[in-house]
Amino acid sequence: MSWADKKLNILWLWPDVLNLHGDRGNVMALVRVCSLYGIEAKVTRVSRIKDMFWLDSVDIVVLGPGELAVMPQVVGALSRKYADFKNYTENGGVLFATGTSGAALGNETVRVDGSRIQGLGLLDMECRERKAVIGDDLIFRTAEDTTVYGLQIQMMSIELAKGQNPFGQKVYGYGNNGGPSEGAVKSGVIFTNALGPVLIKNPWLTLNLIRKAFIRRSPVLPQDALRFDRALFGLELASAKAIQAFNDAKERPK
DSSP, X not given: OOTTTOEEEEEEEOTTTSOOTTTTHHHHHHHHHHHHTTOEEEEEEEOSTTOOOOOTTOSEEEEXXXXXXXXXXXXXXXXXXXXXXXXXXXXXXXXXXXXXXXXXXXXXXXXXXXXXXXXXXXXXXXXXXXXXXXXXXXXXXXXXXXXXXXXXXXXXXXXXXXXXXXXEEEEESOTTTSSSEESEEETTEEEEOOBSSHHHHOHHHHHHHHHHHHHHHOSSOOTTTTOOOGGGOHHHHHHXXXXXXXXXXXXXOO
16 A cells, blocks of 8 residues: 555455444544545455454454353454455554453453453453443543543443553543553554544544555655544544533542
8 A cells, every 4th residue: 555546445344243332433534534535445344253254365354342241252363364464554553442342452351250351462452351341531632742532431430551551641530440541552453442532432432443554555755645634624623622521520539
């Protein structure tokens, strides 16, 4: 892929299994933002856990949230391509994961019944299933100084290992475990607890993912290519302003 081609290949893994919280909207957002910038987006959907897939021509992989009970199957399917995923992400390939799919990418998840799910280890973090689910808005700022607005239906708490970078710093909400960190990022792997779907609510974040994908294959982008155009996203900007004002007036969660 080069900027001249203006084509983006999206691999959408197991949307019928990882199907919680309407996060299939994240793929819709990628396609929509691509179209606004004259980019042809091709989505390859892998429906069944047993189906084969390849990363050779993929630019963005999308993993949505699912029940924790299915994560061992998800880890097993990802493990079959572990070397490919490691090479893909370490060389800038984007893997975008939301919600409980973080359990498949981390080191280990401890469930409330004491059983354990061994993750892929692409992110250096430990997860623990919560006895009670937390739900609230979630606002955070990424290391690239982008504000992200979403919501959180938190089925697990997350502890990042020393040296593991968060995706952002919490402004409002629970984040990973009630502390300041939100999500995790390592090479091309990006994980967030934000649902919503988060890419529909935050087209500036969607555009950042698309930009990362193009920079991987075409390191020198034309000046002003993929620059955020406020005129294209008036509704989302107005929504973000309203969410910010609403949460500024709320009592902060304990």
